[in-house]
Amino acid sequence: xxxxxxxxxxxxxxxxxxxxxxxxxxxxxxxxxxxxxxxxxxxxxxxxxxxxxxxxxxxxxxxxxxxxxxxxxxxxxxxxxxxxxxxxxxxxxxxxxxxxxxxxxxxxxxxxxxxxxxxxxxxxxxxxxxxxxxxxxxxxxxxxxxxxxxxxxxxxxxxxxxxxxxxxxxxxxxxxxxxxxxxxxxxxxxxxxxxxxxxxxxxxxxxxxxxxxxxxxxxxxxxxxxxxxxxxxxxxxxxxxxxxxxxxxxxxxxxxxxxxxxxxxxxxxxxxxxxxxxxxxxxxxxxxxx
Amino acid sequence: xxxxxxxxxxxxxxxxxxxxxxxxxxxxxxxxxxxxxxxxxxxxxxxxxxxxxxxxxxxxxxxxxxxxxxxxxxxxxxxxxxxxxxxxxxxxxxxxxxxxxxxxxxxxxxxxxxxxxxxxxxxxxxxxxxxxxxxxxxxxxxxxxxxxxxxxxxxxxxxxxxxxxxxxxxxxxxxxxxxxxxxxxxxxxxxxxxxxxxxxxxxxxxxxxxxxxxxxxxxxxxxxxxxxxxxxxxxxxxxxxxxxxxxxxxxxxxxxxxxxxxxxxxxxxxxxxxxxxxxxxxxxxxxxxxxxxxxxxxxxxxxxxxxxxxxxxxxxxxxxxxxxxxxxxxxxxxxxxxxxxxxxxxxxxxxxxxxxxxxxxxxxxxxxxxxxxxxxxxxxxxxxxxxxxx
Ligand SMILES: Cc1ncc(C[n+]2csc(CCOP(=O)(O)OP(=O)(O)O)c2C)c(N)n1
Ligand code: SF4
Ligand SMILES: [Mg+2]
Numbered sequence: 001x002x003x004x005x006x007x008x009x010x011x012x013x014x015x016x017x018x019x020x021x022x023x024x025x026x027x028x029x030x031x032x033x034x035x036x037x038x039x040x041x042x043x044x045x046x047x048x049x050x051x052x053x054x055x056x057x058x059x060x061x062x063x064x065x066x067x068x069x070x071x072x073x074x075x076x077x078x079x080x081x082x083x084x085x086x087x088x089x090x091x092x093x094x095x096x097x098x099x100x101x102x103x104x105x106x107x108x109x110x111x112x113x114x115x116x117x118x119x120x121x122x123x124x125x126x127x128x129x130x131x132x133x134x135x136x137x138x139x140x141x142x143x144x145x146x147x148x149x150x151x152x153x154x155x156x157x158x159x160x161x162x163x164x165x166x167x168x169x170x171x172x173x174x175x176x177x178x179x180x181x182x183x184x185x186x187x188x189x190x191x192x193x194x195x196x197x198x199x200x201x202x203x204x205x206x207x208x209x210x211x212x213x214x215x216x217x218x219x220x221x222x223x224x225x226x227x228x229x230x231x232x233x234x235x236x237x238x239x240x241x242x243x244x245x246x247x248x249x250x251x252x253x254x255x256x257x258x259x260x261x262x263x264x265x266x267x268x269x270x271x272x273x274x275x276x277x278x279x280x281x282x283x284x285x286x287x288x289x290x
Numbered sequence: 291x292x293x294x295x296x297x298x299x300x301x302x303x304x305x306x307x308x309x310x311x312x313x314x315x316x317x318x319x320x321x322x323x324x325x326x327x328x329x330x331x332x333x334x335x336x337x338x339x340x341x342x343x344x345x346x347x348x349x350x351x352x353x354x355x356x357x358x359x360x361x362x363x364x365x366x367x368x369x370x371x372x373x374x375x376x377x378x379x380x381x382x383x384x385x386x387x388x389x390x391x392x393x394x395x396x397x398x399x400x401x402x403x404x405x406x407x408x409x410x411x412x413x414x415x416x417x418x419x420x421x422x423x424x425x426x427x428x429x430x431x432x433x434x435x436x437x438x439x440x441x442x443x444x445x446x447x448x449x450x451x452x453x454x455x456x457x458x459x460x461x462x463x464x465x466x467x468x469x470x471x472x473x474x475x476x477x478x479x480x481x482x483x484x485x486x487x488x489x490x491x492x493x494x495x496x497x498x499x500x501x502x503x504x505x506x507x508x509x510x511x512x513x514x515x516x517x518x519x520x521x522x523x524x525x526x527x528x529x530x531x532x533x534x535x536x537x538x539x540x541x542x543x544x545x546x547x548x549x550x551x552x553x554x555x556x557x558x559x560x561x562x563x564x565x566x567x568x569x570x571x572x573x574x575x576x577x578x579x580x581x582x583x584x585x586x587x588x589x590x591x592x593x594x595x596x597x598x599x600x601x602x603x604x605x606x607x608x609x610x611x612x613x614x615x616x617x618x619x620x621x622x623x624x625x626x627x628x629x630x631x632x633x634x635x636x637x638x639x640x641x642x643x644x645x646x647x648x649x650x651x652x653x654x655x656x657x658x659x660x661x662x663x664x665x666x667x668x669x670x671x672x673x674x675x676x677x678x679x680x
Contacts (some may be wrong), residue, residue: 045404060406064372065347095317095347095376123318126327127344137334138344 008055017193017202018048020163021115024191025084028173032181034082042071044087044096046122048115048193051086062087065096068103068112075110082177083109089116093129093143100145104152104188109180111187113162113173114145117195125198135199144234146244149188150227153187158226158245161233162209163193164202168242175243185247192239211242221248291475296468298461301429302368302454303328304392304468305436307338308476309392312363315343315354320406321462322370329366336623348373352380352391359389360497362488364440367391370458371398371412374635377417384451385420386591387498390443390483391451391526397425397560397611398458399646407647408458410559414588414612414620420514422452422521423589424557427545429466432456434538437480438528444483444560448521450514458647460561471536479535522590544594545584546599548574552581553664555603555636556655557625559585562644568652573659580659585621596628603636605662609655609673611644618670639667648674 007161012018029039039057043049045064052059058081062070071085092100092114103112118130125137130145149158157179169191176187192209194201210233212226213217217226220243230240296304302325306314314333316326332338341358345351348369355365369377374395384391399409413423424439426432432454439452456462460618465593487495499509526542533540545563548570549555556566563584573580583599583606585592600606608622622640629635641658644650654673661667 061402063401120318123320123323126318126323129346137330268489 007054007056011050012047012197013197015196016047017117017191018051019046019117020166020169021113021191021193022051022054022163023166024169025051025113025174026087027170029082031174032070032177033168034177038072038080038082040074040083042067042074042080042083045084046088046091046092046120046273047195048086048088049091049118060228063096065091065094067091067101068096068099071110071112072103072106072108075108079109082149082180084111084113086113086115088121088128089130089145090128092121093145097143099131101152102147103186104149104156104209105154107154107156107186109184109186111173111176111180111189113176114188114190115193116145116190117193117277118142118201119201121198125195131199143190144230145190146230146240150223150230150245155185155188155223155245156247157187157189157243159187159189159243160239161189161191162205162241163191164206165209168211172243179246183247192241199223201214205239207279208237208239209241210238212240212244213242218280220244220246223247272288291472292447292470293467294470295465296429296433296470297324297463297465298426298429298432298456299324299463300328301433301468302436303332304458304470305433305618306366307332308471308473309364309366309437309440309480311340311366313341313343313355313358313365314367315345315351315358316367316369317345317348317351317373319348319370321398322368322373322394324462325368325394325396335443350378352377352384352393355391355393356380356384356389357361357385359384359391360387360489360675362483362485362490364444365389365391366393368394368396370396371400371406374412374416375400378419381419381421381451381497383414386510388449388514388517389451389550390440390449392439392443393451393453394432394436395453396458396462397455405646406458408460408611409645409647410610410612411645413453413455414614416453417589417620418526420450420518421589422518422525422587423455423508424452424587425585426461427561427584427586429461429464430468430538431541432461432615433468433470434532434536434541437536438474438525438532438541439537440483441480441528441531442521442524442605445524446486448517448524448624449486450517450521455560457561468528475536479532486649491513507604517610518590522587522592525587526589541586542595544589545586547582547584547600549581549583549599550620551579551602553579553580553603554605554607554659555583555599556659556661557583557606557608557621559588559610559621562611562650565650565652566609566655567654569659570640572652572656578663579607588621591624591628593628596625600632600636605637605639605665605667607639607641607658607662607667609641609643609650609658613645614644617664637665637667641668641673642668642670643673650674
């Protein structure tokens, strides 16, 4: 269903971290001069996912957790559009976790922003996959989406910001947009965005964030070292933020490797599955298995 | 029995506590969430000896419930709208595997556009999944239906999953006085679940294996169909036994109000029936023979009950909160089919009303009955739709 509407006032609670994330997204788009009419915002389901109602551009409210395949469909069908998928930690790491990992693998040229408040805000504050042990009776250690993303071989740009540090958050969004433009790949930015109503973590997070870029010798183009450093920072009770990973320029993704593209003149691959005609072959195969 | 002021969601949770459910797996969704939040609190306070599994989606909630039920545990989950839609393939799995999982579904509209208000499209779309479907009119009935659902679902001659529906907000979040039965009374009505097959150490069985055309596939399906047919009698019996052992009026497959001599019968589901009762009273005050048939059980469908109504009435006015695109009101369609072959079947008017929570008042329903008094019985009409301006 299509509706022509002007952006409305955000319905977020006063003080919600999502305001800071939206400001960062808007500034990043302005910085790169991306016109609203070329912009597609695909929102997830959650307080965070309502963002497309509050901004200029095409807005699409996806199903809970299904924003990424939708956004990828839009981008691959019309690459001239700038496509942003924006949702929450529940949306992306609970019900949508499968799509998250596969989108990293697929590496389509979109920006994925997750507003992580370590809770299901919209359904009133239950434990989410990123909630700490003890929050609302949660007994399961949280998922760290940056580590998850780093573990996927095809991953592109990976970053984490904090809504309480608007300048840095804006910079990360700008970098992500630039990455998709210049490198034609998937950019993932998680922004720590406190839910003042159900999980007010402003002070806690301000005291815990550690910009990895400021650590001596940090090399954001080395996936293995980035993983090890993030893990180390976490083990010290801190939260790694900043530009975590930027694939080295020489990194080629499979889809760009011409030798892997099937020869269209050869027709589709076929498999002869007639058992009687191949009885001998199968017997040999079975014998080899034993 | 104690009288308590409970929301529909609280009433469902009380029913689950009294049923001594052993596993609760759920994912939050408005307006269901407070059911499982209340259950989680009960588990935390040791008022309910159950495992509470917070899962990552409704698909997993149903999968975990099925797994738990296979071990012989009494399993419960609750959902609404998109959550139920996401469960769809698991719903087939539950009935195909014959596990008596009971679920509460708070009826809410499906997106897009997003809407969290009452609408029956979510559960109507699960018509063919092999689940028993009961629609509650009041919070007290929601509680009773949870208990009766377990009793019928777990009957060795049925062994089918069951869902209990309650209307978003109108019931789920509205407080009503509810008679909460004693644990002893419930225990006499609902003994421990005795599975015919279960997963446990010391034995080996295959569940849900491959079955090509010439083996047992059709036989499994026919067995499910027969079990659902047997559920009709079992539901009637459970209604009677519940009234005797626990309390209240016996609940059947349909609930009739002032239909004895009714020439026009309003037919509705869920909380719409409460409004329809006022409409019926209004017409009765003017000496007009109008009655109400509330469809409590949509699956199994009460064909016989509908036919006996049809023998007396000249018109049946079906008002429902769902639509099957390209066909019509799903309930009206089945009512028409049930009436086929009667010597002089009544005309069936089909009204689509109250989608996405659009208000339906006794006055609206009165206008529809008024049309029936003039023998106006549209094949399909939508109530209260605004004309969209381009
Ligand atoms: C299939 C399905 N299940 C459940 C819901 C209910 N629901 C809406 S938002 C939400 C969680 C939101 O959490 P998150 O993604 O972290 O967003 P936040 O509100 O915290 O920004 C849930 C469970 C839904 N809309 N669809
Ligand atoms: S509930 Fe939390 S996440 Fe949602 S708008 Fe309010 S502060 Fe933000
Ligand atoms: Mg969240």
